[in-house]
Amino acid sequence: MNAIGPRFFAAALIVLLAIWAGIRMHSVHNARQQSANQEHGVAAPAGTASASDPRDVAVSEATGPHAVIPVHLPDFSLKDLAGKATPISEWGGKSLVINFWATWCAPCRREIPLLKSIAAEWAGRDLAVLGIAVDYRDKVKEFAGQFKIDYPVLIGDQDALDVAAQFGMDSPAFPFTVFTDGRGEVVALFVGELHRQQVDFILSQVQDLNHGRVQLPEARRLIGEGLEKLAEKHGA
Amino acid sequence: MQHYGRWRPGGLTTKVRCMQRTPTTAFLSLLLACLLGGAPGSVCAKPYWMRGIESNDTDFLPPDIAFRVSAHDEGNALKVRWVIADGYYLYKQKIEVKAESPDLVVSAPQLPSGVVKTDPYLGTQEIYTQQVEAQVPYTRMDAGAHPIQIKVTYQGCAEAGLCYPPITKVVFPSAGTTAAPAAANIPPYPWESIAIIGGAVGFLMAGLVLRKGRKLDLPA
Numbered sequence: 521m522n523a524i525g526p527r528f529f530a531a532a533l534i535v536l537l538a539i540w541a542g543i544r545m546h547s548v549h550n551a552r553q554q555s556a557n558q559e560h561g562v563a564a565p566a567g568t569a570s571a572s573d574p575r576d577v578a579v580s581e582a583t584g585p586h587a588v589i590p591v592h593l594p595d596f597s598l599k600d601l602a603g604k605a606t607p608i609s610e611w612g613g614k615s616l617v618i619n620f621w622a623t624w625c626a627p628c629r630r631e632i633p634l635l636k637s638i639a640a641e642w643a644g645r646d647l648a649v650l651g652i653a654v655d656y657r658d659k660v661k662e663f664a665g666q667f668k669i670d671y672p673v674l675i676g677d678q679d680a681l682d683v684a685a686q687f688g689m690d691s692p693a694f695p696f697t698v699f700t701d702g703r704g705e706v707v708a709l710f711v712g713e714l715h716r717q718q719v720d721f722i723l724s725q726v727q728d729l730n731h732g733r734v735q736l737p738e739a740r741r742l743i744g745e746g747l748e749k750l751a752e753k754h755g756a
Numbered sequence: 757m758q759h760y761g762r763w764r765p766g767g768l769t770t771k772v773r774c775m776q777r778t779p780t781t782a783f784l785s786l787l788l789a790c791l792l793g794g795a796p797g798s799v800c801a802k803p804y805w806m807r808g809i810e811s812n813d814t815d816f817l818p819p820d821i822a823f824r825v826s827a828h829d830e831g832n833a834l835k836v837r838w839v840i841a842d843g844y845y846l847y848k849q850k851i852e853v854k855a856e857s858p859d860l861v862v863s864a865p866q867l868p869s870g871v872v873k874t875d876p877y878l879g880t881q882e883i884y885t886q887q888v889e890a891q892v893p894y895t896r897m898d899a900g901a902h903p904i905q906i907k908v909t910y911q912g913c914a915e916a917g918l919c920y921p922p923i924t925k926v927v928f929p930s931a932g933t934t935a936a937p938a939a940a941n942i943p944p945y946p947w948e949s950i951a952i953i954g955g956a957v958g959f960l961m962a963g964l965v966l967r968k969g970r971k972l973d974l975p976a
Contacts, residue, residue, distance in 0.1 A: 527966050531961075531962030531963070531965045531966050532962070534958050534961050534965065535959060535962050538955050538957065538958025539958070622921070625913070626877055626878040626913065627918060627919060628919070629878060630877050630917075632877075654921075692921070693816065693819070693918050693921070694919055694921070695917075711815075711816060712816065712914070712917045712918045713916070713917025
């Protein structure tokens with residue numbers, strides 16, 4: 521019996537390992553199949569959208585934002601509420617909070633009061649809030665009046681989508697917000713609805729960057745970690 | 757229903773890329789990940805400062821994963837179905853189905869009642885979560901000369917605070933079955949056979965281990 525004991529356990533171990541390997545192989549195969557279904561689950565190739573409607577964006581099979589987020593603020597120009605072409609260089613030397621939004625987007629609307637308060641708090645200092653509405657001009661003008669948006673708003677349809685693509689958002693969802701430092705370096709790109717604590721935290725890092733207390737890679741790392749902690753704290 | 761508790765726009769794609777290895781490396785990496793107590797997708801971590809883009813556990817899904825649309829032809833009506841990921845919703849008012857192929861006339865989609873959602877900044881809207889199916893009666897004027905194609909438009913958001921622009925797709929309804937359309941595209945990896953053979957080999961090896969040192973009483 522003593523001689524059989526270790527052999528018996530070794531045999532049992534081999535059998536268990538074989539069963540486990542089989543189950544794992546099967547689950548890996550299932551995971552692949554599910555992923556393939558998710559990727560190809562739409563029963564048709566992507567369609568085309570109405571060219572006249574800036575909200576109506578065709579979504580390709582590869583929908584994730586695969587492009588690289590730029591290190592520096594790209595050079596672009598869009599029209600303001602009055603229809604005047606406004607280059608981004610107009611805010612040169614300032615840190616920027618560039619918020620991409622649309623009137624049909626509920627979280628974008630919810631963000632407006634927060635962005636207004638940020639703009640008011642930093643008025644006359646080295647930071648500006650800028651809205652980029654990817655929407656119809658008339659709707660944006662009406663909405664801006666209704667919500668009393670007092671920070672600059674640029675408007676565009678395909679040209680605004682092109683600007684979004686320059687920030688690495690090829691198939692944008694809204695809102696998303698870009699934070700730059702005073703040198704025009706892109707410090708963070710936040711996808712989704714912003715909340716007060718997140719903005720305050722990112723802006724504190726931007727300020728540290730502007731005052732030379734931290735370098736860009738370190739600021740980005742700290743922002744990433746800080747946002748993770750905030751998300752955990754709020755159960756996001 | 758697929759559970760998407762984690763939200764990764766490129767993250768899920770990244771995960772797929774990671775899985776697309778040879779069976780051996782996939783198995784080994786899975787084993788390694790299990791041993792380390794982590795997920796296989798974590799191998800593909802991206803810079804985390806780009807929150808919301810392939811970055812962390814609170815990322816958002818790409819729209820085609822958040823809202824999966826399919827359709828099938830039931831003879832005189834089309835059934836268009838959206839499978840909606842957890843934490844996401846579609847607006848009833850934004851759903852449109854139009855004829856795309858020639859000589860096809862489709863009626864307005866018949867949709868069930870949705871859930872009433874009131875947002876102080878957007879008003880009251882009817883939304884769908886989990887899944888929704890629209891019945892779309894149609895008539896064909898071409899006696900079946902062209903394959904049926906419809907153009908489907910829909911728009912939705914994530915509860916976590918992100919909205920996708922309206923999505924428009926041309927859909928080719930499958931005929932008479934609701935089976936997942938892409939299942940046939942999956943290469944037939946013989947995993948089940950491998951598992952069975954592995955189990956059989958395991959039992960054989962176990963038998964050899966137990967047999968070691970023993971004499972076999974064979975009939976003379």
